[in-house]
Amino acid sequence: MKKALIICYYWPPAGGPGVQRWLKFVKYLRDFEIEPVVYVPQNPHYPIQDESLLAEIPEGIEVIKQPIFEPYGLASVFSKKSTEQLSSGIIKAEEKQSVLQKLMLFVRGNLFIPDARKFWIKPSVHFLEQYLKNNPVDCIITTGPPHSLHLIGLRLKFKTGLPWLADFRDPWTQIGYQKKLKLTRASQKKHSELESKVLTGADHLLVTSYATQKFFEAQTPKPVSCITNGFDEENVPEINLDKSFSLSHIGSLLEDRNPKVLWEVLRELKAELPEFGSDLRINLAGKISASVVDSIKAEGLEENLKLHGYISHQEALQMQRSSQILVLIEIDSAETQLIIPGKLFEYLAARRPVLSIGPAESDVKKLLKDTNAGFYFEYAQKAQLKETLLTSYRAFKERGMPTVDADLKAYTRRHLTAELAAILHRL
Structure with a gap:
């Protein structure tokens, strides 16, 4: 069985969409001869939490945790509401932003490159380099955003030579809110340079849409695969349709x-x-x-x-x-x-x-x-x-709204995990 180190930020009890993709991959990877080891922050700043997702972590999965410093904690001293909105991706139109909100956006965009989790890069590389000496794995996976996690993978690739897959749940420089961060030209250039290093340094790139796949393929000679998000075939009790x-x-x-x-x-x-x-x-x-x-x-x-x-x-x-x-x-x-x-x-x-x-x-x-x-x-x-x-x-x-009748097997989490495992076995 192959062993994969998965480096991610969002993990139960985090709620929202960011946690779903790799929680579900981890749920099924063992069925395809991949043993996952998950590395996550010990004290993360999750704007949304969902304790129910803890029950979905498979029994016996090794989850390694290390402390993270996040500046959101300091920023909340000045404005807890603005800090929570910023960390959740809620960015107001410029004409509605207060002076403090504009300042926070400028600081977020230009001082914290690629993002506010950048302070986890150096200690994580140091810890994982030592960990891997005593606990060997066959490949490394990073998933972003936050895209700072890809820089952990980039440095570990250089230090260990292990195959590295970088998963982009969302684009980096092409993501919608990038233009709102009040970036200077120097900061824009830095983002682009870091993204380029990841796109050319990883052994394989994974994206969630066909348009992103096409965009990345024009940026790098490295293989780019699209594995979309999906759904679990869950046992949900039969529910009556709303009368409204x-x-x-x-x-x-x-x-x-x-x-x-x-x-x-x-x-x-x-x-x-x-x-x-x-x-x-x-x-x-x-x-x-x-x-x-x-x-x-x-x-x-x-x-x-x-x-x-x-x-x-x-x-x-x-x-x-x-x-x-x-x-x-x-x-x-x-x-x-x-x-x-x-x-x-x-x-x-x-x-x-x-x-x-x-x-x-x-x-x-x-x-x-x-x-x-x-x-x-x-x-x-x-x-x-x-x-x-x-x-x-x-x-x-x-007569009532019709039920959608379509073959959706290709989008089940298990089927998608089989596609992922095939890539990992080739690394």
Whole structure:
């Protein structure tokens, strides 16, 4: 059996999407002759926690922990709320930022390169170099963001010569929020240089979307594989569909992803159809920006809105299966074309129709078309969005919304782990 050292930041009890990918890979790797050893921070700053995920760690898995210094703890002395928002990825529009928030963004972008977890690089390399002398492994895996973890892999590769796979759950310099960090030219250059070193230093690169794969293949001669996120074939008790015409978005909905066109369409339908207002329910679960809530209220939809806050993974699965329509929103930008949100695959597993709004070119659009699992709209396609929602509502009233019937085996976590294991056995 091959042994793999997996270096990651997000690990139970961390909640949210960042923890899911490698928790699930670890869950199945032993089935494919790979024994995982997981290295994580001892005292991380997790903006979201979900204790229920601890039960998913397989019995007997070795988890090594070492202390980490994170400047978020110091920053919270000045503004706990701003610090929590920044660490969660919530960045307000520039015109709405306070002087303190602008300063914090500048410091985050220019002093902490590639990110605020950079102080874990040196002690981790020192610790793991000694650990590997007494506990040999066959390969090293790093997963980011935070992309500072790839620099741990880069240095260990140099010191040990072990094969190294770098997994990018999100892009680095092409990620959407990079432009908001008020980077100087020198800082932009430093990010690009570090990214290039990782892309050319790793033995194999792993990404989560086909667009990112194409982008990286143009940057490096090293092999790049796309293994998307996926879903577990979980035993969720049978759940009745909502009696309301429920549209549910599960996960963070931040200011840049505020789908104003959707709220406008729902307001118009509510005004035009006598029963629509009493049937409509908008479920938002997770971190929701105040600007999103304000937009919904401005369209007269406050009585239709239900804010659930952060919910556990099990509660999320239940909501996905009971909703009439699942909503997926992405920022209308070139950068988000490189991302397939992890929640899409759980949406597919729920077999409820997906309504997605995003940029013109997106892997999400292709995936929904291939699986016939829902509808994809650009932000400018208001008339088409309205017509689809009207058709869906009529189906809901007359015969009920249909269940998605598609072969989704290729997106199960076990199948995806088999693909990963095949790569690791070739390293």
